[in-house]
Amino acid sequence: MDYREAGVDVVAGRAFVEGIRSLVHSTHRPEVLGGFGGFSGCFQLPTGYRQPVLVSGTDGVGTKLKIAQTLNRHDTIGIDLVAMCVNDVLTCGAQPLFFLDYLATGKLNSEQLTQVVSGIAQGCRIAGSALLGGETAEMPGFYQPGEYDLAGFCVGIVEKSKILDGSQVEVGDVVIGLASQGVHSNGFSLVRKIVQDTLLPVGGEGGELLNPWHTCPELLGGKSLGEVLLTPTQIYVKPVLDALAAGVEIHGMAHITGGGIPENLPRCLGANQSVQIDSNSWVIPPIFQWLAEAGKVSREEMFNTFNMGIGFAIIVPSATAEDSRKWFESQGIAAYTMGTAINGTGKFVLT
Structure with a gap:
């Protein structure tokens, strides 16, 4: 008996790994040291920082994976994986440096x-982050075919004096919402x-989706349900970092x-503040709207589960709010003046 008979093909x-080498190299930045395939990845800190602070973030894609696997379409799910991590790191003002994945x-x-992996590489290129390495685990018997x-x-980097931690937000600051590309990567258990x-399952109860490429007239542009649900998470790194570099004042x-x-x-407010939207x-x-009607989901539950069309939010001084909003519009991202920071105890007020 050998490892292959047990279900693990080391040769394959x-x-x-050799086959994805070019995808990994396509994401590399000048700071990447060494080759691909070692036990670890090495990355030299970029120059120009007086007090560099490293920022890390980790995440997965959740049960959106089930949609991709049901539809046998896997080219965008890697973008979601990168987006979920780099967008988190971005919130404190950090530039993503490198990314590692675990695939089982x-x-x-x-x-x-x-x-x-091609989707992961594409997400890294969009975010300006090097795909530094990863791990592929073959676990027979643990996952279904x-x-x-x-x-x-x-891992990202930010100048210590420029970290956004909520202390910069002032009462009266304005919230600018940046549009999402759809459901992104949260709430898919409910989806x-x-x-x-709603759609009659194949083989009765417990079956898979019947015609997952079903076209719903209610959906934007008449796209199929599968296409809409697999639309990848928007990566906001470049427009937000470009805004900061262009002098757009962002408090949170x-x-x-x-x-x-x-x-x-x-989560991005200061002490004794709430936000009204x-x-x-x-x-x-x-x-x-389709999910709410098809699932008879309450308005409150929809807002507590999904992004509802806003994938990222920035808080800016009221005096520059309109200019900030127009700046993002000029970069091709729909941006909306959503509300303001108010006195309070960290609550969210929806009107």
Whole structure:
């Protein structure tokens, strides 16, 4: 008996690593040291910082993976993985430097997982982050055929004096919401429940989606449900860092992930502050209306679960709010004046 008979093909694993070499190299920055395939990755700190602070963040994609695996489409899920990490790191003003992924599967499917890694590489290029390395684990008996799981983390850098930690936010500051590209990567357990209960499953109860590429007239542009749900998470790194470099004054930032706007926006406030948001101040994408109606989900639950069309928020001085909003619009990102920071105890007030 050998390892291959037990379900792990070491030779195929080596071939897979060699096959993704060019994808990894396509993301490298000048600070990357050494080659690809070692036990660890080396990265030299960029110059120009007086008191550099390293910032780290880690995340996964959650049950959105089930949608990708059901539809057998794996080219965008890696973008989601990178986005979930780099957007978190960005909130304190940090520039992502490098990213590492962990990919686990029951049986190595080189074609499938190469698509996944190509998405990770694309996300890293968008974020300006080097794909420094990763780990691929073949675990027979632990995952069903065709299943895989993803996790990753990134490390960024910021000047200590420029860290955004909530202390810069003042009462009266204005919240600018940057549009999401859809559901992003949160709330998919509820999404899958709604879809499975709404579209008749194949083979009865517990089956997979019937015609997941079903076109819903309610969805923007008449796209299929599968296309809309697999739209990758927006990566906000470049426009936000460019804004800071251009002199846009930003006092706080929030990545709108699990828990939606009510949970995430207050996390970037200062002491004795709350935030008041006008729910009519931005355009909520049609996919959220479809989910609410199909699943009979309350307005409160929708806001507590999904981003509702706002993927990232910045807090700016009221005097420069409109100029800041227009700056992001000029970069091709829909931006909305959503509300203000008020006196309070860290609560979220939706009107």
